[in-house]
Amino acid sequence: MSSGNVVCCLCQKSTRPHGTMVARALGPSLRAAIDKKRKTPLLDDDRVCRECVLETRSEMIVDALAAQRGALSAVEKEVAEKAASHEAVASHLESEFAGQATRGQRLADSVARIGGSWGFVVSFIACLIVWMIVNAVALRREAFDPYPFILLNLVLSCLAALQAPIIMMSQNRASARDRMQADQDFRVNLKAEIEIAGLHEKVDFLLHEQFQGLLAVQQAQLEMMNELGEQLRTTRRSSNPPSSPE
Numbered sequence: 500m501s502s503g504n505v506v507c508c509l510c511q512k513s514t515r516p517h518g519t520m521v522a523r524a525l526g527p528s529l530r531a532a533i534d535k536k537r538k539t540p541l542l543d544d545d546r547v548c549r550e551c552v553l554e555t556r557s558e559m560i561v562d563a564l565a566a567q568r569g570a571l572s573a574v575e576k577e578v579a580e581k582a583a584s585h586e587a588v589a590s591h592l593e594s595e596f597a598g599q600a601t602r603g604q605r606l607a608d609s610v611a612r613i614g615g616s617w618g619f620v621v622s623f624i625a626c627l628i629v630w631m632i633v634n635a636v637a638l639r640r641e642a643f644d645p646y647p648f649i650l651l652n653l654v655l656s657c658l659a660a661l662q663a664p665i666i667m668m669s670q671n672r673a674s675a676r677d678r679m680q681a682d683q684d685f686r687v688n689l690k691a692e693i694e695i696a697g698l699h700e701k702v703d704f705l706l707h708e709q710f711q712g713l714l715a716v717q718q719a720q721l722e723m724m725n726e727l728g729e730q731l732r733t734t735r736r737s738s739n740p741p742s743s744p745e
Contacts, residue, residue, distance in 0.1 A: 509555075520552055529552070557580050561579045604669075607665050608669050614662055
């Protein structure tokens with residue numbers, strides 16, 4: 500073993516002191532889980548490497564979730580492992596989703612975005628009005644689409660037939676993005692739930708330790724008061740000796 504290194508009491512590997520945790524600093528449930536793995540209880544000065552701590556904490560979280568939810572999914576196990584190692588589960592979905600889009604999907608999004616705007620509606624109405632004015636007034640005798648504008652009806656039908664599936668493709672992508680967002684929300688909420696439960700345990704542990712410390716201080720104060728009282732009584736007896744009979 501190198502000079503200055505310490506040995507993990509769980510995996511028996513030599514490591515630097517800053518890569519370990521003292522047993523007294525561990526939470527009660529984590530310490531109990533390590534005791535169960537070691538088959539023997541930890542001493543307050545024993546050290547456990549961070550890898551063993553993270554592994555044990557991950558196993559604890561998985562067991563706790565399994566006890567509450569039954570069989571865990573792959574997502575829940577992944578979140579539990581990341582919660583144990585304090586890794587982030589959130590990501591920037593918009594950039595990831597945009598990076599996965601094909602050229603056709605981006606085109607469908609553009610068509611849906613343009614077709615659902617007031618600019619498109621106003622421009623389309625203007626084109627219809629111009630078409631009808633040109634064929635009904637300006638080119639009355641040589642109109643390429645005289646009233647009742649059969650060619651215009653054909654163009655509108657073709658446009659609607661093409662636009663509908665393109666918009667549906669964009670809606671399918673929006674639904675897929677919503678599912679990804681819901682999955683990420685579930686991951687974040689589950690990790691937050693695990694972290695909050697861990698914080699509750701740590702706060703309870705700190706309160707218990709603080710309460711024990713206060714009890715020890717109070718006991719010491721009571722002992723000091725008893726000693727002072729005894730000294731005061733002794734002083735009074737020595738300063739007022741009993742009078743001897745004449």
